[in-house]
Amino acid sequence: MREGVKTGAQASEAEEGSSSPEARVGQTTRRQFLTYGAVGLATAGAAGAGLLRWGNRGATAGAGTAGPRHIDLDITHRIETMVDGTQLFTWMYLPRQGKAGPFPDGATLPTRTLDDGTMATYQVLRHHWASVFPERVIPVLAGETLEITLTNNLGEPHNFAIREEDVELPKYFDTGALPPGQSTTFTLPPLPPGTYIFEDDLDTLPEFWNTPEDHGGVCRSLGLHGVLIVSPPDPWTVVSGPPNMPLLPAPGGEAVEFERQYVWVFNDHDPAWNALAQAGRAREIDMATHIPRYFTINGRSGVDCAAGPGAGLDTRPCGMLRDPHSEPGQLIRAVNVGIEIHGMHIHGNHVQVLKGAPPFRFKLEDPVEFVPHLAFKDVVPLHPRDRYDLLLPCELPRDAATTVAPGQQLHYPMHSHSEPSQTAGGGLYPGGQLTDWILLT
Amino acid sequence: MASTTLPQLEFACNMPKVGSIDTPNGIPADKTFVRKFFSDRLVLPDGTDTEIWGFEDDTSGHTYPAPLIRVTEGDVAHTVMSASKRVHTIHHHGIEPEPVNDGVGHTSFEVSGSYTYQWRAATAGSYFYHCHVNTTLHVQMGLFGALVVDPKPDPSLKPGEKQAFAGGPVYEVERYWVFGSIDPRWHGLNHAAGLCDTQDVGLNDFRPRYVAVNGSFQPFDPSGLITSPDVAVTARSGQPILLRCLDSTYVPQVVVFRPEPNTGATLSPVLIASDGRPFRDRSGAFTPVPVARQSRGPSTVRPSTKGCPVFIISSAERYDVLLNTADDPAPPGVYPVEIEFRQWRHPHPPITQAPINAPFFVARTTITIT
Numbered sequence: 001m002r003e004g005v006k007t008g009a010q011a012s013e014a015e016e017g018s019s020s021p022e023a024r025v026g027q028t029t030r031r032q033f034l035t036y037g038a039v040g041l042a043t044a045g046a047a048g049a050g051l052l053r054w055g056n057r058g059a060t061a062g063a064g065t066a067g068p069r070h071i072d073l074d075i076t077h078r079i080e081t082m083v084d085g086t087q088l089f090t091w092m093y094l095p096r097q098g099k100a101g102p103f104p105d106g107a108t109l110p111t112r113t114l115d116d117g118t119m120a121t122y123q124v125l126r127h128h129w130a131s132v133f134p135e136r137v138i139p140v141l142a143g144e145t146l147e148i149t150l151t152n153n154l155g156e157p158h159n160f161a162i163r164e165e166d167v168e169l170p171k172y173f174d175t176g177a178l179p180p181g182q183s184t185t186f187t188l189p190p191l192p193p194g195t196y197i198f199e200d201d202l203d204t205l206p207e208f209w210n211t212p213e214d215h216g217g218v219c220r221s222l223g224l225h226g227v228l229i230v231s232p233p234d235p236w237t238v239v240s241g242p243p244n245m246p247l248l249p250a251p252g253g254e255a256v257e258f259e260r261q262y263v264w265v266f267n268d269h270d271p272a273w274n275a276l277a278q279a280g281r282a283r284e285i286d287m288a289t290h291i292p293r294y295f296t297i298n299g300r301s302g303v304d305c306a307a308g309p310g311a312g313l314d315t316r317p318c319g320m321l322r323d324p325h326s327e328p329g330q331l332i333r334a335v336n337v338g339i340e341i342h343g344m345h346i347h348g349n350h351v352q353v354l355k356g357a358p359p360f361r362f363k364l365e366d367p368v369e370f371v372p373h374l375a376f377k378d379v380v381p382l383h384p385r386d387r388y389d390l391l392l393p394c395e396l397p398r399d400a401a402t403t404v405a406p407g408q409q410l411h412y413p414m415h416s417h418s419e420p421s422q423t424a425g426g427g428l429y430p431g432g433q434l435t436d437w438i439l440l441t
Numbered sequence: 442m443a444s445t446t447l448p449q450l451e452f453a454c455n456m457p458k459v460g461s462i463d464t465p466n467g468i469p470a471d472k473t474f475v476r477k478f479f480s481d482r483l484v485l486p487d488g489t490d491t492e493i494w495g496f497e498d499d500t501s502g503h504t505y506p507a508p509l510i511r512v513t514e515g516d517v518a519h520t521v522m523s524a525s526k527r528v529h530t531i532h533h534h535g536i537e538p539e540p541v542n543d544g545v546g547h548t549s550f551e552v553s554g555s556y557t558y559q560w561r562a563a564t565a566g567s568y569f570y571h572c573h574v575n576t577t578l579h580v581q582m583g584l585f586g587a588l589v590v591d592p593k594p595d596p597s598l599k600p601g602e603k604q605a606f607a608g609g610p611v612y613e614v615e616r617y618w619v620f621g622s623i624d625p626r627w628h629g630l631n632h633a634a635g636l637c638d639t640q641d642v643g644l645n646d647f648r649p650r651y652v653a654v655n656g657s658f659q660p661f662d663p664s665g666l667i668t669s670p671d672v673a674v675t676a677r678s679g680q681p682i683l684l685r686c687l688d689s690t691y692v693p694q695v696v697v698f699r700p701e702p703n704t705g706a707t708l709s710p711v712l713i714a715s716d717g718r719p720f721r722d723r724s725g726a727f728t729p730v731p732v733a734r735q736s737r738g739p740s741t742v743r744p745s746t747k748g749c750p751v752f753i754i755s756s757a758e759r760y761d762v763l764l765n766t767a768d769d770p771a772p773p774g775v776y777p778v779e780i781e782f783r784q785w786r787h788p789h790p791p792i793t794q795a796p797i798n799a800p801f802f803v804a805r806t807t808i809t810i811t
Binding site: 083292293295302303306309340341345347349350375377378379381398399400402410413417418421422424426428429430431436 | 448451452453466518533535548561562564575576578634635638639640641642645646691718753755756758786
C-alpha cells in the first residue's frame with residue numbers, strides 16, 4: 001500500500017454518502033465488483049471489450065451476457081456545502097443506483113496477465129479501475145451500450161445533451177426538452193473513445209429565457225452536468241484520434257497506456273444564481289450578472305481538495321516515480337463545466353496534452369485548424385465546455401539542483417492561475433480551484 | 442470572525458511559516474539573484490497613483506514588473522528572497538524544483554525573513570516568477586517578473602545569433618512582452634486581506650482598468666502607442682525576431698498582428714514554444730505552429746481582425762513567437778500589434794466594451810522592419 005491509493009473497499013468507505021449499488025441488486029455487501037472471468041486483458045488484447053462483464057462477484061463472474069447497462073438518472077436538486085460552510089442549492093443528474101450507476105463505485109481492479117503468464121497482483125493498485133472517480137462521472141466501455149431512463153423532477157423543462165465545445169458544431173446527442181414530471185428512456189449512441197460532458201443545454205435556446213442574452217451554460221453550471229468517459233478497447237489506455245488530433249509519444253501507436261486516471265471537473269458558482277434557481281426563477285438569470293464566489297474541482301475546493309482529512313482521492317493524483325521515456329504516468333481528464341475561463345497550473349511536472357482543445361486554439365471567437373504536435377504545458381487554459389486528456393508524467397522534478405532522495409512524498413499543488421478562482425466567498429485564499437498531487441520517489 | 446474550526450480558515454490562516462532558514466542541500470550557485478520586497482506608489486496613465494509591491498535587486502530600483510531573471514541551461518541558480526515585514530515567497534513558475542524550493546506555503550513554508558531558493562535550470566525557455574502568498578492579491582500588486590533560461594551557446598552560430606532552445610531556430614532581436622493589468626480597487630487591500638477571517642474582500646471580482654506591457658501602460662489616448670524600447674521592436678528585414686509573451690494577469694489577451702497600413706503587407710508569425718517547451722512532432726522534431734489567421738467575425742469596437750494572425754494567451758501561459766526570419770522576411774514597414782485585454786467574467790468581451798466604454802484597453806505597439 002505504499003502508493004497510498006485505496007482499494008475498492010477503502011475507496012467506498014472514503015465516500016460516505018454515495019448510494020450503495022447493492023440496493024438495486026440485493027447484495028449484503030457495499031462493494032460492487034468488476035469481474036472479467038478468467039481472461040486477462042493483456043491476452044484479451046483488442047478484443048477485450050467483448051469479454052468484459054459487469055456484475056456482482058459470485059453472481060455473474062465470468063458468466064455475464066452482454067446487454068445494455070441501465071442507469072436511472074433523476075434530474076433533481078440538492079444542497080452542496082462550499083468550503084466556507086455556505087450551502088448552495090444546486091441541480092443534479094442523480095443516479096438512483098448510486099454514483100454512476102452500478103459501476104464502478106467500489107469496483108476493484110481485475111488482475112492482468114503479464115507477458116510471462118503470471119497474474120500481476122500489483123495491478124490492483126494500478127490502472128483504470130483503481131482510480132476513484134468523482135460524482136457525476138459515467139464510464140462506458142468500448143462497445144458497451146448504455147441505456148438511461150431520465151426523469152425530470154424539477155419544475156421546468158430540462159434535457160440531456162452531449163455536444164462539442166463549440167456551440168455551432170453539431171451535437172453528438174440530445175434528448176430534447178423533457179417536461180417536468182416526465183420520464184424518457186434512451187440509448188446512448190456509440191461515441192468514439194474520449195471524454196465528454198453531458199449537460200442540460202436547453203438554456204442555449206432563446207425561447208427558454210426571459211432575457212435575450214446568450215445563456216449557454218447556466219443549467220450546466222448550476223449542476224446539470226456530468227462527464228461521460230468512453231474507454232477504448234483496452235480501458236487502460238487513452239486513444240487519440242479524430243475528431244481530436246493524435247498527439248502520441250508512442251511510435252506508431254494509437255493508444256497511450258496510463259497508470260491511473262483522474263477526472264477534474266472545474267466549475268464556478270454565483271450564489272445569486274443558485275438562489276434564483278431555488279426560487280424557481282432560473283429563467284430570470286441574466287448571464288451578464290455572473291460574479292462567481294465559489295470555484296470548485298469535483299464540487300469541492302481549497303483544503304477539501306488539497307490537504308485536509310477530507311482531501312479527495314478523486315482530486316489528488318498520486319503516483320510512483322516513473323521514467324518518462326518508457327512509462328506513462330497518470331491520465332487526467334479535465335473539463336470545465338463553469339461559466340468562466342479557468343486555467344490549470346500544475347507544479348512539479350509539465351503535463352502532456354494528449355487530446356482536447358490545443359492550447360493555441362483561438363477559442364474566444366473562432367475555432368481554427370491546428371496541426372499535430374507534442375505539447376507539454378504547465379498551464380492548460382480551460383474555456384467553458386473545454387475537455388482535455390492530459391498525461392501527468394510523474395517524473396523527477398527536473399529543476400531540482402541536488403539529487404532528490406528516494407522514499408519521499410513530494411506534494412505539489414495544481415490550481416487555476418486565473419487567480420480570482422483561488423478564493424471562496426471573496427477571500428480565504430487558497431480556497432478555490434486548488435488540489436495537490438503527490439509524487440512518491 | 443467565523444468559527445476557527447472551519448478547516449479552510451485554519452488552512453488559509455495558518456500556513457507553515459519560517460523566519461530565515463538555510464536552504465537544505467545548499468550548493469554553490471552559478472548565478473545569484475537578490476529579490477527584496479518593496480512597496481511604492483505607481484503613477485497610472487490617468488494621473489492617479491496606486492500602491493504597488495515589487496521585488497528589487499541591489500541595483501534595479503523599484504520596477505514594475507520585477508527585474509528579469511536570466512540563466513543558462515545547467516546553471517545552479519540562487520534566488521535570495523527577503524520579505525521585509527510580512528510573509529512572502531518566490532515560486533519560479535514553470536521551473537520544477539523539489540517542494541522546499543517551489544515557494545508554495547501549504548506544500549513548504551512562507552518566509553518572513555530571508556530564504557534562498559535553489560534550483561537548476563534544466564530546460565531552456567520562457568518562464569516567470571512570482572510570490573505565492575495570497576497569490577491572488579500579491580501577484581496583482583506587482584510581485585512578479587519574467588524569467589528566461591537560455592540554451593548553452595552553440596559555437597556554430599554567427600555573431601549576434603541566438604537560439605531559444607538547443608537545435609531551435611535562430612533569432613537576433615528579442616523582446617519579453619509581459620502583459621499586465623491593474624484593478625485599482627485591489628491595490629487598497631491589506632497584505633492578508635481575506636486570509637484569516639471569512640470577510641468578503643472581493644478578491645473573486647477582478648475588474649482591471651489599466652493595461653500594460655512590461656509595465657509601460659497604454660496611454661489614455663485612442664491613438665496612443667506604447668513606444669518603450671523594451672516593447673516596440675525594430676529590425677532589418679530578415680533579421681529574426683523572437684517575442685516571448687507572458688500573461689501575468691488574470692484575464693486573457695488576444696494578440697493581433699495587423700497589416701502594414703500603407704503597403705498592406707502582413708507578418709507571418711509562428712509559435713515555436715509554450716511554457717518552456719518547444720512544439721515538436723511525433724518523432725520529437727521541432728515543429729513550429731503558424732499563428733492562425735482570424736477567419737470570421739467583424740469587431741464592433743474597432744477595425745475587424747479578420748485575416749490577421751491572432752493568438753490567445755491565458756493567465757500565466759507563455760508563448761514564444763518567431764517572425765521575420767531569413768526564410769520569410771517581412772517587407773519594410775511599420776506593423777501595428779494589438780494586445781486586446783478581455784474581461785475576466787463571462788462572456789469575456791473586450792475591455793473596450795461596457796461597462797468601461799473606452800478604447801484604451803487595447804495595448805498597442807509596433808514592429809518596425811527596415
